[in-house]
Amino acid sequence: MQTPMIDYIHLLLESIGEDGGHVASYIPELAQANPDRLAVAIATLDGKVYVAGDADVEFTIQSISKPLTYALAIADQGLESVLQHIDVEPSGDAFNEISLDPDTGRPRNPMINAGAIAAHALVSGEDADARVDRIVDLYSRLAGRSLSIAEDVFESELSEADRNMALAYMLRTVGKLEGTPTDVVRGYTRQCSVSVTVRDLARMASVLAAGGVTAEGERVLEPEVNRQVLSVMATCGMYNSAGDWLTSVGIPAKSGVAGGLMGIMPGQVGIAVFSPRLDAHGNSTRGVRMFERMNHDLGLHLMNASASVSTVSRRVEIDGCSVHEITGDLHFIEAERIMRGFEDEPVGDAPVVIDLSQVRRANDIARRVMLEGIRRLHLDGHEIRLVDPWGVLGSAETGNGELVRGEQARGGYVPGAFANVASAVRG
Numbered sequence: 128m129q130t131p132m133i134d135y136i137h138l139l140l141e142s143i144g145e146d147g148g149h150v151a152s153y154i155p156e157l158a159q160a161n162p163d164r165l166a167v168a169i170a171t172l173d174g175k176v177y178v179a180g181d182a183d184v185e186f187t188i189q190s191i192s193k194p195l196t197y198a199l200a201i202a203d204q205g206l207e208s209v210l211q212h213i214d215v216e217p218s219g220d221a222f223n224e225i226s227l228d229p230d231t232g233r234p235r236n237p238m239i240n241a242g243a244i245a246a247h248a249l250v251s252g253e254d255a256d257a258r259v260d261r262i263v264d265l266y267s268r269l270a271g272r273s274l275s276i277a278e279d280v281f282e283s284e285l286s287e288a289d290r291n292m293a294l295a296y297m298l299r300t301v302g303k304l305e306g307t308p309t310d311v312v313r314g315y316t317r318q319c320s321v322s323v324t325v326r327d328l329a330r331m332a333s334v335l336a337a338g339g340v341t342a343e344g345e346r347v348l349e350p351e352v353n354r355q356v357l358s359v360m361a362t363c364g365m366y367n368s369a370g371d372w373l374t375s376v377g378i379p380a381k382s383g384v385a386g387g388l389m390g391i392m393p394g395q396v397g398i399a400v401f402s403p404r405l406d407a408h409g410n411s412t413r414g415v416r417m418f419e420r421m422n423h424d425l426g427l428h429l430m431n432a433s434a435s436v437s438t439v440s441r442r443v444e445i446d447g448c449s450v451h452e453i454t455g456d457l458h459f460i461e462a463e464r465i466m467r468g469f470e471d472e473p474v475g476d477a478p479v480v481i482d483l484s485q486v487r488r489a490n491d492i493a494r495r496v497m498l499e500g501i502r503r504l505h506l507d508g509h510e511i512r513l514v515d516p517w518g519v520l521g522s523a524e525t526g527n528g529e530l531v532r533g534e535q536a537r538g539g540y541v542p543g544a545f546a547n548v549a550s551a552v553r554g
């Protein structure tokens with residue numbers, strides 16, 4: 128069988144229809160781009176990438192670099208310090224608008240050029256070149272391959288960078304720019320000139336979708352940094368069409384003037400498209416349309432609310448033990464459901480087995496709720512046997528030194544026994 132995913136994305140390209148708009152021409156080298164290029168890539172969190180069209184054609188990352196450099200600035204300086212330099216309010220302005228908050232002097236957000244230039248200057252590095260090296264290194268780790276700078280595009284943009292230069296000098300006058308304006312604009316322009324393919328962008332998006340961890344398990348961004356970046360992309364990533372985007376497509380995204388567009392469905396998937404003609408906002412015309420189609424077809428909208436508790440928790444009596452068999456990933460709402468099962472546990476000293484052998488992941492809040500529930504069962508007088516072969520509850524203490532874990536915890540009880548019995552009965 129060939130997965131229908133492949134047919135789907137090919138069909139998407141074939142049916143996307145007429146293009147509109149124009150390739151960016153304010154950067155002379157971009158005006159040379161082949162306007163008919165068209166590509167899409169979808170990357171899953173475990174590393175599978177589906178591509179169609181011109182998926183291996185390189186183009187410059189341009190403004191899609193902004194959220195990534197912002198992430199590095201936060202990792203280097205801490206969020207507080209970055210917030211003192213750059214606000215996080217959607218501006219409703221065009222990407223290159225000369226706008227600063229009149230009260231604080233801060234650029235409105237890191238997705239417009241003023242904020243992105245300020246963010247670039249906040250990245251640590253011995254000098255301007257070292258800063259750019261660290262930035263390219265981060266992008267490469269996110270892309271899973273070594274990326275380089277398209278020197279021709281860089282030279283071309285730098286020769287026409289008067290407006291960005293003006294922004295940098297203006298930031299300097301209000302004390303929001305670290306470093307020399309010419310160095311910073313040069314570095315910022317180099318960051319915008321990093322060459323990528325849709326495959327690279329989809330993979331980067333998938334790392335952001337996974338909370339900052341690559342498919343190979345390398346943590347590239349801390350969870351709090353990742354969350355800040357996604358939040359800002361959701362509210363400011365599409366410039367003056369950000370509100371329209373969030374309602375119609377509904378995921379954090381970032382566009383670039385070379386025609387790239389990257390979107391992130393947190394916890395699910397990273398998507399990228401490429402088509403150089405731009406609409407009036409500077410976003411890829413067909414790119415936006417492909418995202419609208421995909422998000423509709425694939426049900427990817429952050430605000431698609433549904434009642435979904437993905438965990439099954441069953442209580443069974445086995446060999447005089449009360450056994451809670453839990454299956455699925457644990458978040459707050461699953462932990463809450465499990466607590467209701469614990470609450471029904473009669474006060475007494477019957478051993479309670481908590482079998483997490485079918486649970487691979489628990490987020491921090493679920494872990495804390497679970498540990499507190501276990502502590503309370505223990506206070507009620509129960510002996511607790513915790514079967515946690517994957518270590519999802521970590522090594523955190525419950526205040527109960529007698530917890531029995533892993534193999535020894537099993538006693539007379541076979542993990543997954545209930546599921547086995549149930550399938551035998553059905554079988």
Ligand SMILES: NC(=O)CC[C@H](N)C(=O)O
Binds near residue numbers: 291319383384
């Ligand atoms: N929207 C964009 O992609 C703009 C990036 C471009 N390098 C600029 O600063 O003008």
